[in-house]
Amino acid sequence: MIQYKCFITGGMETNTYLVWCGASAVVIDPGAKSTALASFISGQGLSVCAVLLTHGHFDHIGGVSAFSCPVYACGAETALLQNPALNLSAYFGLPETITDSIPVQEGDVIDLEPLSFSVLHTPGHTAGSVCYQIGGLLFTGDTLFCGGAGRTDFPTGNSAALHRSLNRLITLNGEWRVLPGHGEETLLSRERAHNPFVC
Ligand SMILES: [Zn+2]
Ligand SMILES: [Zn+2]
Numbered sequence: 780m781i782q783y784k785c786f787i788t789g790g791m792e793t794n795t796y797l798v799w800c801g802a803s804a805v806v807i808d809p810g811a812k813s814t815a816l817a818s819f820i821s822g823q824g825l826s827v828c829a830v831l832l833t834h835g836h837f838d839h840i841g842g843v844s845a846f847s848c849p850v851y852a853c854g855a856e857t858a859l860l861q862n863p864a865l866n867l868s869a870y871f872g873l874p875e876t877i878t879d880s881i882p883v884q885e886g887d888v889i890d891l892e893p894l895s896f897s898v899l900h901t902p903g904h905t906a907g908s909v910c911y912q913i914g915g916l917l918f919t920g921d922t923l924f925c926g927g928a929g930r931t932d933f934p935t936g937n938s939a940a941l942h943r944s945l946n947r948l949i950t951l952n953g954e955w956r957v958l959p960g961h962g963e964e965t966l967l968s969r970e971r972a973h974n975p976f977v978c
Pocket of ligand 2: 791793838
């Protein structure tokens, strides 16, 4: 059975998700080092086999160095990951670069037996923003929020692209539990009906 738990990390209150099945775990968007996350992982006897990034902003990558495992991110996000001015970390006094991520793209399946994540490329908030799907869960990063959507005024942001990405997400078949990069979780059916950015 796939389980998940949200840990709020860093000054931007980023949702960092731990997803696990058996003893195998994946961390999505470690925004900052978190003792709560680290002690939960060790307390449950979990082994983190990968870090998945929805995009390269500083508030989603600041805790990556706490993990010694492969890091996956969109190939279109490489510039942000490698440039503290583009990923905004330069402006918060903690310049971050991630130079060894494994590039993923639309349609990829990240197979981390027994966990398997599908990649949706959803540009707009940044050029290399992605969503990850696994077992009825949809991790949307800063693309889709409960009742909102990501801003597009940072480097590589594009409001027309974001609009296309949001419209694509709401046409996904079936029900999905939406787990955004900030704020409350929601359901895709609720966002289809009530989110002003997709109506
Ligand atoms: Zn962001
Ligand atoms: Zn964010």
